[in-house]
Amino acid sequence: MKLKNRLVTVGTMIALTSFVNAADPAEVLFDAKCAACHSKTRPADMSNVVAPALMGVMRHIKMTYPNKEVAVKFMVDYILEPTKEKAICMPKKIERFGLMPSQKGNVTEAELKTITSWMFDNFPPEGFRGMGHGNRQGKGQGRGQGK
Numbered sequence: 001m002k003l004k005n006r007l008v009t010v011g012t013m014i015a016l017t018s019f020v021n022a023a024d025p026a027e028v029l030f031d032a033k034c035a036a037c038h039s040k041t042r043p044a045d046m047s048n049v050v051a052p053a054l055m056g057v058m059r060h061i062k063m064t065y066p067n068k069e070v071a072v073k074f075m076v077d078y079i080l081e082p083t084k085e086k087a088i089c090m091p092k093k094i095e096r097f098g099l100m101p102s103q104k105g106n107v108t109e110a111e112l113k114t115i116t117s118w119m120f121d122n123f124p125p126e127g128f129r130g131m132g133h134g135n136r137q138g139k140g141q142g143r144g145q146g147k
């Protein structure tokens with residue numbers, strides 16, 4: 001029931017963003033198909049988190065696959081057919097959240113190429129050093145000390 005509420009919220013958000021401004025279509029897709037599980041921001045309340053946040057996912061993806069083309073290819077394949085052997089995320093995450101359910105049927109391969117390429121270009125945000133560290137997510141940038 002909780003998830004249903006969250007999906008409704010996500011749906012409303014998408015409706016709003018597509019009205020108010022022409023958001024990046026890739027982000028709209030992410031919001032519709034992935035954001036119910038993967039938060040785009042650091043979750044304030046970890047107790048109802050069901051999957052690693054997007055910034056953490058992308059940090060690990062890039063550590064393993066720094067090349068964008070290779071990373072996108074890996075992600076498209078993984079998202080349609082996740083297995084423990086393929087997973088680059090820490091084993092601890094799989095223990096905690098379980099393996100990601102295949103998104104086959106929920107998202108097409110073409111949509112996934114758009115989404116994962118956007119993910120690669122925008123995450124993790126600059127200055128992010130891992131979930132265990134204090135993060136500044138842009139807020140601390142350009143602190144304007146001195147002048």
Ligand code: HEC
Pocket residue numbers: 030033034035036037038050051052057061075078079082086087088089090093094097098099100101103107115116
């Ligand atoms: C039902 C919840 C759920 C949805 C929906 C979901 N994911 Fe995931 N995802 C997970 C969980 C849980 C993990 C961590 C375990 C794992 O890696 O399999 C994960 C892991 C990942 C990873 C890391 C894979 C690895 O190598 O470990 C990527 C990349 C990813 N998700 C992308 C996406 C994208 C893109 C979408 C939308 C098309 C999406 N996910 C939708 C739950 C979800």
